[in-house]
Amino acid sequence: xxxxxxxxxxxxxxxLAVVAVFVFLMLRLTPGDPAAVIAGDNATSDQIAxxxxxxxxxxxxxxxxxxxxxxVLQGNFGESFFFKKTVAELIAQRVEPTLALAICxxxxxxxxxxxxxxxxxxxxxxxxxxxxxxxxxxxxxxPGFVIGYCLIYVFAIxxxxxxxxxxxxxxxxFWGFLERMILPSLTLSVGFIALISRITRASVLExxxxxxxxTARAKGLSNRVVLMRHALRNAxxxxxxxxxxxxxILIGGAVVTESVFGLPGLGRLTVEAVLSRDFPTIQTVILLxxxxxxxxxxxxxxxxxxxxxxxxx
Amino acid sequence: MFSFRKSALAVLAAASVGGLMAxxxxxxxxxxxxxxxDVKILDPIWTTAYIQRNHGYMVWDTLFAMDExxxxxxxxxxxxxxxxxKLTWTFTLRDGxxxxxxxxxxxxxxxASIKRWAARDSMGQKLxxxxxxxEVVDAKTFKLKMKEPYGLVLQSLGKPSSxxxxxxxxxxxxxxxxxxxxxxxxxxxxxxxxxxDEWKPGEKIVYVKNTKYKPRAEPPSGLxxxxxxxxxxxxxxxxxxxxxxxxxxxSGEIDMIEAPGHDLLPLLAKxxxxxxxxxxxxxxxxxxxxxSTAKPFDNTKVRHAVFVAFAQEDFLxxxxxxxxxxxxxxxxxxxxxxxATDAGMADVLNGNAAKxxxxxxxxxxxxxxxxxxxxxxxxxxxxxAPVAKAQMERAGFKVDMVSMDWxxxxxxxxxxxxxxxxxxxxxxxxxxxxxxxxPVMAGFFNASCDKAxxxxxCDATIEKFRDQFAKETDPAKQKQIVEDLQKYWVDHPTxxxxxxxxxxxxxxxxxxxxxxxxxxxxxNVSKK
Numbered sequence: 001x002x003x004x005x006x007x008x009x010x011x012x013x014x015x016l017a018v019v020a021v022f023v024f025l026m027l028r029l030t031p032g033d034p035a036a037v038i039a040g041d042n043a044t045s046d047q048i049a050x051x052x053x054x055x056x057x058x059x060x061x062x063x064x065x066x067x068x069x070x071x072v073l074q075g076n077f078g079e080s081f082f083f084k085k086t087v088a089e090l091i092a093q094r095v096e097p098t099l100a101l102a103i104c105x106x107x108x109x110x111x112x113x114x115x116x117x118x119x120x121x122x123x124x125x126x127x128x129x130x131x132x133x134x135x136x137x138x139x140x141x142x143p144g145f146v147i148g149y150c151l152i153y154v155f156a157i158x159x160x161x162x163x164x165x166x167x168x169x170x171x172x173x174f175w176g177f178l179e180r181m182i183l184p185s186l187t188l189s190v191g192f193i194a195l196i197s198r199i200t201r202a203s204v205l206e207x208x209x210x211x212x213x214x215t216a217r218a219k220g221l222s223n224r225v226v227l228m229r230h231a232l233r234n235a236x237x238x239x240x241x242x243x244x245x246x247x248x249i250l251i252g253g254a255v256v257t258e259s260v261f262g263l264p265g266l267g268r269l270t271v272e273a274v275l276s277r278d279f280p281t282i283q284t285v286i287l288l289x290x291x292x293x294x295x296x297x298x299x300x301x302x303x304x305x306x307x308x309x310x311x312x313x
Numbered sequence: 314m315f316s317f318r319k320s321a322l323a324v325l326a327a328a329s330v331g332g333l334m335a336x337x338x339x340x341x342x343x344x345x346x347x348x349x350x351d352v353k354i355l356d357p358i359w360t361t362a363y364i365q366r367n368h369g370y371m372v373w374d375t376l377f378a379m380d381e382x383x384x385x386x387x388x389x390x391x392x393x394x395x396x397x398x399k400l401t402w403t404f405t406l407r408d409g410x411x412x413x414x415x416x417x418x419x420x421x422x423x424x425a426s427i428k429r430w431a432a433r434d435s436m437g438q439k440l441x442x443x444x445x446x447x448e449v450v451d452a453k454t455f456k457l458k459m460k461e462p463y464g465l466v467l468q469s470l471g472k473p474s475s476x477x478x479x480x481x482x483x484x485x486x487x488x489x490x491x492x493x494x495x496x497x498x499x500x501x502x503x504x505x506x507x508x509x510d511e512w513k514p515g516e517k518i519v520y521v522k523n524t525k526y527k528p529r530a531e532p533p534s535g536l537x538x539x540x541x542x543x544x545x546x547x548x549x550x551x552x553x554x555x556x557x558x559x560x561x562x563x564s565g566e567i568d569m570i571e572a573p574g575h576d577l578l579p580l581l582a583k584x585x586x587x588x589x590x591x592x593x594x595x596x597x598x599x600x601x602x603x604x605s606t607a608k609p610f611d612n613t614k615v616r617h618a619v620f621v622a623f624a625q626e627d628f629l630x631x632x633x634x635x636x637x638x639x640x641x642x643x644x645x646x647x648x649x650x651x652x653a654t655d656a657g658m659a660d661v662l663n664g665n666a667a668k669x670x671x672x673x674x675x676x677x678x679x680x681x682x683x684x685x686x687x688x689x690x691x692x693x694x695x696x697x698a699p700v701a702k703a704q705m706e707r708a709g710f711k712v713d714m715v716s717m718d719w720x721x722x723x724x725x726x727x728x729x730x731x732x733x734x735x736x737x738x739x740x741x742x743x744x745x746x747x748x749x750x751x752p753v754m755a756g757f758f759n760a761s762c763d764k765a766x767x768x769x770x771c772d773a774t775i776e777k778f779r780d781q782f783a784k785e786t787d788p789a790k791q792k793q794i795v796e797d798l799q800k801y802w803v804d805h806p807t808x809x810x811x812x813x814x815x816x817x818x819x820x821x822x823x824x825x826x827x828x829x830x831x832x833x834x835x836x837n838v839s840k841k
Binding site for chain 1: 353354359360361363433475493496514516551552556563564566717718723725727756763765766767769
């Protein structure tokens with residue numbers, strides 16, 4: 001197992017190298033000039049040229065890449081073109097809201113979607129099953145921002161139960177943190193619940209037709225035990241895979257959700273950085289997302305062994 | 314019967330209640346505002362972006378400032394005089410000016426600040442090019458010596474919009490003008506103090522009242538007069554989503570939105586707890602910019618034909634919609650300002666496609682497609698290019714409208730490549746009126762070839778008019794120069810003004826005192 005983990009961790013290096021080269025080249029090939037953004041609308045061409053020179057953007061592209069990658073290897077992710085702050089500092093400031101949103105969404109989505117998926121499978125063809133399937137189609141189809149606006153309108157503006165937007169750090173005021181997490185997590189969860197509940201239903205349905213389930217029932221085990229101990233455990237691997245894949249959806253969804261709910265997280269930082277062509281920030285955030293994605297997939301792979309003892313690395 | 318124990322307890326209780334009352338914290342008045350953009354850069358001299366200008370007005374003060382009637386009034390300056398030959402200007406700072414770190418504001422600070430500003434600002438460059446020297450006389454006095462009489466000394470030092478000549482401590486002002494000042498150098502002498510420890514880019518920027526600030530005695534007017542701060546703290550909340558901003562204002566989570574989208578104004582107008590205020594009655598001006606170096610726009614007759622083909626109302630209806638928030642105005646120096654005039658404008662901006670077609674034939678237009686850059690992500694600009702395309706096509710132009718996001722457009726507009734190889738022929742943008750009040754200030758009138766703004770018009774006559782204007786000290790004669798310039802410019806346009814529009818701010822009804830000014834400022838604003 002340790003050997004497997006070590007191999008997977010080493011495999012991150014070429015992945016990151018490819019991501020780094022790809023992101024760097026994509027950014028340089030995309031139209032847009034950070035110097036022109038910094039200089040503002042009233043700036044002259046000379047002023048923009050001066051800023052370009054100061055930012056080192058006149059250097060040949062491979063020189064720029066070599067400088068950047070050299071700094072990254074030394075743990076220096078550079079300084080944002082706009083904020084007089086290092087990218088590491090910016091990310092450190094923004095990571096908490098995104099992490100909180102991801103954890104709340106995951107917890108909420110898994111707590112809701114797995115039981116309803118299991119129930120839908122168990123009562124295949126019933127009203128509940130149709131409702132779950134209907135919801136999952138809706139959850140896939142309605143864009144996150146529409147769900148967000150609807151929730152804001154009902155729960156924040158009409159009922160006044162929850163704030164429209166903003167973020168309070170968990171250490172500052174726990175209740176303030178929680179009430180500002182409910183609507184964004186709910187918004188982001190909808191698509192996730194749709195995905196997981198559908199896969200859970202399909203996986204459990206497949207397992208329910210297996211001989212060992214019939215045997216378990218014949219032994220006189222209760223439905224709850226059959227479902228939870230035998231069916232769900234054996235259906236867990238595809239569900240875990242989907243949860244892992246869903247992290248990517250979550251990262252993408254966070255970009256929209258953070259904008260709608262005014263959360264100062266990494267998603268918004270990415271959007272702002274892209275719109276203003278803040279190259280050092282974009283490069284680092286994408287590298288970070290890549291690491292997160294690879295590590296989560298590794299954790300998911302490891303977790304397979306907990307549910308299926310036949311899997312060995 | 315008198316009971317010592319009871320009396321003692323009563324006294325103790327009273328004292329403790331009194332003590333509690335005395336110790337009870339007074340709720341600080343915090344104004345929560347969503348500005349048009351997040352503050353990413355802290356140096357208002359390094360960039361011309363409006364959000365940095367607004368940030369500048371919070372932290373720093375100015376030597377002079379423009380009032381509601383466009384007159385320039387002393388602000389940090391107590392008194393000034395000009396020699397009989399109009400060559401030497403002497404400025405004396407008023408008493409009690411202090412930086413936020415407690416050090417006194419000196420003439421040395423101001424001289425260094427003017428020099429740094431002048432290195433970045435076009436009006437500042439023109440001022441310093443006409444100056445022989447800028448020297449410190451004593452701790453509170455400095456002199457500006459001109460080579461010849463110059464009519465825009467006060468207008469330059471009291472320039473209301475980007476770049477504003479903000480006064481900074483000498484150490485900060487000595488920063489390379491091409492480098493941004495450091496966060497620890499965001500120390501001004503203005504009415505608010507920047508809270509560096511609370512600045513979280515993408516979340517909020519915080520200013521607290523400068524309790525040591527000594528406002529002028531005059532009532533506030535525009536950007537001039539007494540800057541009396543009536544709240545303890547101002548927070549600019551970064552909230553990128555327009556719909557969320559509206560929700561937050563309606564629910565009372567924020568107090569004000571600087572620039573709500575025009576499509577959302579009807580929603581706000583219906584809300585009884587919210588009112589809309591046009592805090593900048595001169596507003597903004599939409600502008601069509603030519604690349605005067607690219608064929609066929611290197612031909613003045615072709616440019617004039619576009620002027621003849623355009624009609625402002627179509628642009629304004631397509632972008633703003635509600636006539637309450639726009640004005641058809643032919644004056645390039647903005648209706649409602651001292652230099653507004655329709656001189657020379659009778660035959661243009663009337664949407665006369667037939668006349669434009671005839672002009673194009675005379676000019677020998679060969680059907681070269683016009684590469685019109687269309688920005689798609691800024692709502693106030695998005696619909697301008699399609700209107701321009703339609704009006705130009707009606708007049709016989711072939712138009713290739715290229716859609717892109719604003720930042721791509723910003724990068725492309727500085728390229729002099731041929732239009733069909735990454736360059737451009739034209740694009741549309743918007744100016745804050747306060748930036749275009751006269752021909753020296755208005756960047757698109759600069760026709761000094763390569764030194765001009767993107768579009769690079771090259772016209773010695775326009776430059777001659779601009780120089781005359783700068784040197785003229787008599788306002789009546791300045792106005793005459795503007796009229797003459799305008800009559801010439803209509804036939805040799807560097808750009809076209811396609812309408813004036815207004816962006817009201819939305820505030821909750823408990824907010825009062827917003828000043829009518831070209832930039833949103835927060836002194837005099839109170840929260841009931």
